[in-house]
Amino acid sequence: MDLASAAPSVVKSIKQRDLLNTWLRLYARHQVAPAIWEYQPARLEEELSDLIYYTVDNSTPTPRLTIQSEGTRISRAYGHTGKGILLEDYVGPRMAPFVMPIYHECIARGLPVYSVADVDDIYGRVVAYERLLLPFLTDDKVSHIIASVKTFCEDGGFEIKDLLRGNDAPPRPKLRTVIDRDLFHRAPGRIAAADVVEFADQSGPAVSAEIIELN
Secondary structure, X not given: OOOEEEOHHHOOOHXXXXXXXXXXXXXXXXXXXXXHHHOOOOOHHHHHHHEEEEEEEOOOOOOEEEEOXXXXXXXXXXXXXXXXXXXXXXXXXHHHHHHHHHHHHHHHHOOOEEEEXXXXXXXXXXXXXXXXXXXXXXXOEEEEEEEEEEEEOOOOOOXXXXXXXXXXXXXXXXXXEEEOOOOOOOOOOOOOOOOEEEEEEOXXXXXXXXXXXXX
8 A cells, every 4th residue: 555655743633642752752753653561642541532552463474463452432333342353353244445545554664653544423424533653662563553543534423333334335446655754853942963052151241152062
């Protein structure tokens, strides 16, 4: 699958950006995805209902993902919980061609993948389905993925029950990207390396300036 190249700014949800920024801070140390045990975003408990944890089995030619979460909002969209089930079996043959290539790209690249697709609820309202995938390494291979899933309807309320099973219309992809540019997170108010700052000495009648380069 060919995914567009994107910077972190492609992610619009504030909460998903917070999750991504935490990942980016860990990535920036060695320019590789972190281990999952290192990943501890602030207020993670508030996001658990929208997060899906997967383990990745790399022993087969095509990696296999097993769902490790239950009780998430997205389980209502699929109609049942999926803990312990292979992802491709959980989503079913109708949805697998739309879902699995995105996960496989995340595993192959070891980078975050962000996608948006439109789906229709059981009343025909258009719902944007925003998915952020974050990879985590063990022994230099992607061993875990955390997916953050957000749903949004411009018309306001919508029915999430059976959202991804309640009609025959497949998802309509709007955006598929791999986040491979600007892979850093600068905290607000920080001074970047190599910026030049001037300090003015105002102790005497004449003002002198000292220039310091930050490295």
